[in-house]
Amino acid sequence: MDPRYAELVEVLTRYFDGLYHSDAGKLAGVFHPQAIYACASEGSLTHLTMDAYLPMVAKRLSPASRGEARRDRILSIEFAGPVTALARVECAIGEKHFIDLLSFVRLAGHWRLIAKVFHFDLDQAAA
Template sequence: MYTENIKTIEQVITNYFEGIFYGEADKLDACFTETAIIYGDINGVPYQKSKEEYVNGVRNRQSPNELKETFNMKIVGIDVLGNTAMVKVHLPMLGYNYYDYLSLIKFGDYWKIVNKIFCHVA
């Protein structure tokens, strides 16, 4: 069961990465619950958006792929406890060095991101 959960979570994170990198907003949207909130710190400036605001931002900007960036996103670690998980990811893109902590919950057979906190690390 643990290995199956890890593989399913890795697929959600792959979709998350691809949604962000290629500007595939619908794919990104499907990774989150409807009520997910995104919090962050970009150069000391607080950031807070609903999932809908966040996805629309991705939808309306040039993607890293369109800007000819190299895909360097990766999973740093996954911690699963029962039907909850915490995933740390690294997303160097758009001139930033982002690290995200993604909280996921299992709903039946599906994992969804319920919260994202992130920081740009210089």
């Protein structure tokens, strides 16, 4: 197996853990400090920096504390070169089912998430 793939799987595991536990500190270790967070699922652009996004995560009630089953998985990982990758993943928080397109860059020997662009739908079965 390509060692880059295993490295990204480890980073994505921390990403999923951070979301499931609303652990902003863990997510801060995954995201590059200059990363962006963007979504247009509700008809307008939501665009946040990490300074705005991470405090939101820290304040929300975690899926773990609500006893939600984990519903996260890696759909694909594609490399655009030795230091650039794109992961397509899915996860769910409450009634929202997310498809995340996560762009990564490798800097100083570590993969960091530089852009999270995502779509969500409401999952009526979980609502």
